Amino acid sequence: MKIICAHDYQDMSRKAANIISAQVIMKPNCVLGLATGGTPLGMYAQLINWYNKGDIDFSEVTTINLDEYRGLPREHEQSYWYFMHKNFFEHINIRLDHVYVPDGANTDAEKACKEYDEIIHRFGGVDMQLLGIGVDGHIGFNEPGAAFELGTHCVDLAESTIEANKRFFASADEVPRQAYTMGIKTIMQARKVLLIANGKAKAKAMRTAFFGPVTPAVPASILQMHPDLTVVADEEAWSECPEVIGQ
Numbered sequence: 001m002k003i004i005c006a007h008d009y010q011d012m013s014r015k016a017a018n019i020i021s022a023q024v025i026m027k028p029n030c031v032l033g034l035a036t037g038g039t040p041l042g043m044y045a046q047l048i049n050w051y052n053k054g055d056i057d058f059s060e061v062t063t064i065n066l067d068e069y070r071g072l073p074r075e076h077e078q079s080y081w082y083f084m085h086k087n088f089f090e091h092i093n094i095r096l097d098h099v100y101v102p103d104g105a106n107t108d109a110e111k112a113c114k115e116y117d118e119i120i121h122r123f124g125g126v127d128m129q130l131l132g133i134g135v136d137g138h139i140g141f142n143e144p145g146a147a148f149e150l151g152t153h154c155v156d157l158a159e160s161t162i163e164a165n166k167r168f169f170a171s172a173d174e175v176p177r178q179a180y181t182m183g184i185k186t187i188m189q190a191r192k193v194l195l196i197a198n199g200k201a202k203a204k205a206m207r208t209a210f211f212g213p214v215t216p217a218v219p220a221s222i223l224q225m226h227p228d229l230t231v232v233a234d235e236e237a238w239s240e241c242p243e244v245i246g247q
């Protein structure tokens with residue numbers, strides 16, 4: 001596990017963008033696993049900035065997103081498909097037929113998840129998987145208690161996740177109760193994993209995920225077993241980890 005401590009959100013975003021950028025330069029036709037949420041927004045903005053300067057080319061890249069709300073069509077403003085297009089894909093030269101997000105509009109969960117795993121398999125797996133982390137230690141929508149051996153599957157969202165995500169909807173009632181997510185098995189099969197985090201709210205999750213026992217109670221803790229994991233977080237997110245802050 002490679003641990004990087006950034007000063008603040010902007011520094012975290014630049015460092016993470018550098019790592020993604022290096023991946024794309026080293027393997028222009030790579031498969032990037034991508035995440036939504038507040039954490040990666042600064043990183044996407046930085047990558048767009050470098051793209052505009054001609055420093056990075058996404059024309060051969062394929063992206064496979066972690067998750068999507070079940071029941072939301074692509075056009076819904078809170079769908080992850082919409083998020084990715086608005087915040088990243090529309091601003092770079094990625095081919096839109098190279099972009100994959102689980103099909104939230106397909107309410108046949110078994111079919112939607114099976115098709116997604118087939119897509120990942122068809123591309124030979126993910127070269128670099130980007131992850132954020134939930135306040136309860138979730139990754140993707142793999143909530144505490146999630147089995148480590150699952151591929152893409154349908155999950156019921158935890159109350160804490162509905163609570164955290166309601167800021168994007170008119171009310172908590174409108175947050176979908178289920179989602180399709182890559183499973184822990186899918187995530188662990190990525191050749192490289194890059195997890196990013198910022199802010200005090202994540203401090204406890206960072207401590208239990210990276211300096212506690214590996215347990216399904218903290219889904220991100222399994223990442224300690226990944227052979228090529230990089231964690232970039234700011235000082236606030238590391239604030240409960242003296243092992244890092246003291247370095």
Ligand code: F6R
Pocket residue numbers: 034035036037038039040066067131132133134138139140141
């Ligand atoms: C997003 C995802 C989630 C988020 C996590 C952190 O695709 O799968 O696991 O990474 O909930 O969200 P933010 O970044 O909003 O704190």
